[in-house]
Amino acid sequence: MLCQKVLSVIFCLCMSLRFSSALYFHIAETERKCFIEEIPDETLVVGNYKCELHDPKTGGFMPSSPGVGMHVEIRDPDDKIILSKVYSSEGKFTFTSNTPGEHVICLYSNTTKWFSGSQLRVHLDIQVGEHAVDYGNVAQKEKLTELQLRVRQLLDQVEQLTKEQNYARYREERFRQTSESTNQRVLYYSIAQTAILLLMGFWQMRHLRSFFQAKKLV
Structure with missing residues (x-):
């Protein structure tokens, strides 16, 4: 019984790590940071971010001014823009995937006039699937026990x-289709290479035969 509980806890932790990711990164003026998320179709994705401005005096980071904005751009696997919007220095963006595959999430400052040569530290937390749902809010709205x-x-x-x-x-x-396509191309290349070698051999034989006939050796 205890082993089953331990396995259940480990499984839940693994699923949580799979569907959520939190990190922070530094961004400079006009710099663009992009991340790739593999997302199934019809899946809710929520990203929470917070910007901090570098303080040259202390060497640390402090809360950024309200004027600092963050431009969020998201492209689907077909390279179509599904979200492009300017947010404030701290906020949340949400989208639902329509196509399964790699989605590119890019963030960059909407302007450089607030930087003054400083860097921004951006804390980013991306949650996918049911991890992106606020069940506390759902329980209040739908009055669930x-x-x-x-x-x-x-x-x-x-x-x-x-x-x-x-x-x-x-x-x-998709991988199987790519493998079959690659195998067909390799086969066609081998056939073409063999045909070229046979044609070259036939041409050389005719050339040698003409040479020997011209020299009256045959």
Whole structure:
């Protein structure tokens, strides 16, 4: 019984690490930072960020001024822009994927006049799937009991796992198609190479035969 509980906790931790990621990075004037997230289709993604301005006097970072803005641009696997918006120095962006695959999330300052040569530290937290849902807010809006909310969470987790499995099959199919296409190209190249060698050999034989006939050796 204890082993089952331990395994359940480990599984939940692994799923949490898979569907959420938090980090911070430094960004300079006109610099652009992009991140790639592999997301299944029809999946909610929420990103929370906070900007801090470098303080040359202390060498640390302090809360940025309200005028500092962050431009968020998101492209889908077909390189189509699905979100392009300017936010404040601290905020949240949300989008739902329509196509499975690698989504590119780019952040950069909307202007450079507030930098004065300083750097920004941007804290970014990206949550995918049911981890992006605020279940506390859902419980208040829909007036759910604790048991009903837990069932809702489990249903969302099952749905997200189904999407992940479908995405895994989609990637496997794409990989198989790429492998078959590569194998066909290698086969065609080998056939073409063999045909060229046979033609070169035939041409050399005719050339030698003409040479020997001209010298009256045959």
